[in-house]
Amino acid sequence: MLRLKGILMIVIGSMLWGTTGSLTEWVLSNTDLTVPFLLTVRLIVAGSGILLFLAIKKEDIFGVVKTPYWRNQLILFSIFGMVGLQFTFSYAIETSNAVVATLLQFSAPIFVVLYVSLSHKKFPPQYQILGIAGTLAGLFFLLTNGSLGNLLVSNEAMLWGAAVGLTFAFYTLYPARLMKEWSVLAIVGWSMLIGGIVLGLINRVWQSDHWPFLVQPQGLLIMSILIIFGTMAFLLFLASMKYISAVETSILSSVEPLTVMVISVIWFDTMLHNIQLLGVGLMLVFVTWLSIGGNKAAVESKSIKRKSA
Numbered sequence: 001m002l003r004l005k006g007i008l009m010i011v012i013g014s015m016l017w018g019t020t021g022s023l024t025e026w027v028l029s030n031t032d033l034t035v036p037f038l039l040t041v042r043l044i045v046a047g048s049g050i051l052l053f054l055a056i057k058k059e060d061i062f063g064v065v066k067t068p069y070w071r072n073q074l075i076l077f078s079i080f081g082m083v084g085l086q087f088t089f090s091y092a093i094e095t096s097n098a099v100v101a102t103l104l105q106f107s108a109p110i111f112v113v114l115y116v117s118l119s120h121k122k123f124p125p126q127y128q129i130l131g132i133a134g135t136l137a138g139l140f141f142l143l144t145n146g147s148l149g150n151l152l153v154s155n156e157a158m159l160w161g162a163a164v165g166l167t168f169a170f171y172t173l174y175p176a177r178l179m180k181e182w183s184v185l186a187i188v189g190w191s192m193l194i195g196g197i198v199l200g201l202i203n204r205v206w207q208s209d210h211w212p213f214l215v216q217p218q219g220l221l222i223m224s225i226l227i228i229f230g231t232m233a234f235l236l237f238l239a240s241m242k243y244i245s246a247v248e249t250s251i252l253s254s255v256e257p258l259t260v261m262v263i264s265v266i267w268f269d270t271m272l273h274n275i276q277l278l279g280v281g282l283m284l285v286f287v288t289w290l291s292i293g294g295n296k297a298a299v300e301s302k303s304i305k306r307k308s309a
Contacts, residue, residue, distance in 0.1 A: 006243025013236030016229045018102060022263040024090055025098040027222060035090040036203040037210045041223065043196030046231040050189030064182045065190060074190055077175050083195035084167035092160035096153045103142055103280065104161025110135065111169035134286025141279025175238065184239045
């Protein structure tokens, strides 16, 4: 039941994150808002809201920031995990579109698998190697439509897409110990607030001329959806790691591109070519293969431990 709970968390969280991706594409295409301004407001408001909620419930929200060891980890996660993932993802959307940016995120499981293998100093299992190869093949068809000389996205979009994969892998792996020691809500709240403040200081958000947009009904509605859906997505994603492995968490987020594709077809009339759809199908098949393999490995490991006990 706990494993099922984790799977449901990551699936729902991925759907919400996919929805914010499509909405972000619309905002960047149809308004003058910039990525730094959008993220600064979103992170500070969401982070402050979560911490205020915890304070009202009289939960300890300052313990993690009072201890230097945990505070340093929290700051690193805030900048390179929370801000890093949202920043690279938003720019990947701006330089391509929500569908491509989301699917480029599929490089994350590859980085996760490689990191786990290096940290354990052993070669990845065969099912993971096959999963990586299949995912890369799917990405090739998606980005080239099956032709080596026909790259359908810009080099800039490719770089941002690779950055999304790296930051997503960091976001998945790094906070594991923080999550075990402190509440997920507190970590997400502080990381959003710290990350938003840092980003705002770097970009001098107080001097921005985009503030009037936020007091308009449309701007207020859009920002509210981005904040609520985005915050819930991050909370569900991080909470799921208590019940399923980091590799499986990153893999099961494959629901996200399906959500984005459906929204993009309905909202933006964005259609992929047949070969690209084949690529998407390959990616989904092989990440599912990886997930099934991870489940079997976990079961076998538990069985061996019980026999040796």
